[in-house]
């Protein structure tokens with residue numbers, strides 16, 4: 001695909017995110033990974049965060065960076081496409097401004113983030129917004145120190161291919177079909193990559209990562225059993241297919257690029 005088309009998609013996504021950002025204030029942030037997923041309190045994927053230099057990709061309103069600060073991280077870095085999100089995050093993290101570095105920019109590019117610097121790079125429900133996964137993972141890999149950790153969560157690729165129609169779940173789109181397309185529940189231009197789980201895994205391996213863990217588990221609590229089929233993430237669907245997933249991987253120490 002022509003690079004200029006990707007840049008156009010990034011620009012239109014930025015415009016939409018600037019408008020909708022307030023609706024997403026602290027909505028998907030650590031210790032929460034995403035809908036119906038086990039939380040960090042249960043999974044402990046990050047381990048001890050004391051004195052760790054951390055970078056969040058698609059840092060949104062800054063709530064996950066705040067979580068990092070409250071668990072002892074020494075440096076808080078974040079990148080987000082939306083000016084509105086970056087301004088909100090700056091306000092939220094005002095108590096930590098001496099160790100805070102935020103960039104407004106696209107994860108597909110490096111706006112000046114240091115190379116081989118971070119103990120942890122992570123992304124909570126944002127990575128699927130990339131219009132170029134390969135390029136994005138190459139950057140993320142370069143930011144990590146050898147032996148550093150990359151953890152991300154995103155919507156499970158089955159979730160938007162299977163539709164709830166009343167009591168039935170219907171396969172609406174082929175799992176095999178991949179590519180950039182309009183995000184269905186949005187009423188504004190919102191282009192994202194529809195990929196297979198194997199593509200995420202294979203692109204991580206291609207970038208040089210070693211996969212440590214893949215989480216597709218579902219936690220269903222009584223109080224969120226709404227059963228409302230108009231909601232994008234429903235209890236009914238979550239009880240049959242995973243709505244979201246998490247991958248933890250490390251930068252290989254032996255052949256770090």
Ligand SMILES: C[S@@+](CC[C@H](N)C(=O)[O-])C[C@H]1O[C@@H](n2cnc3c(N)ncnc32)[C@H](O)[C@@H]1O
Nearest residue numbers: 017028029058060061081082106107124126129
């Ligand atoms: C669902 S939100 C993630 C929210 C975040 N975890 C939080 O706690 O606020 C997705 C975020 O990805 C950002 N985003 C979308 N496309 C992006 C891109 N190409 N590069 C960087 N950030 C992007 C959006 O602006 C939005 O803040």
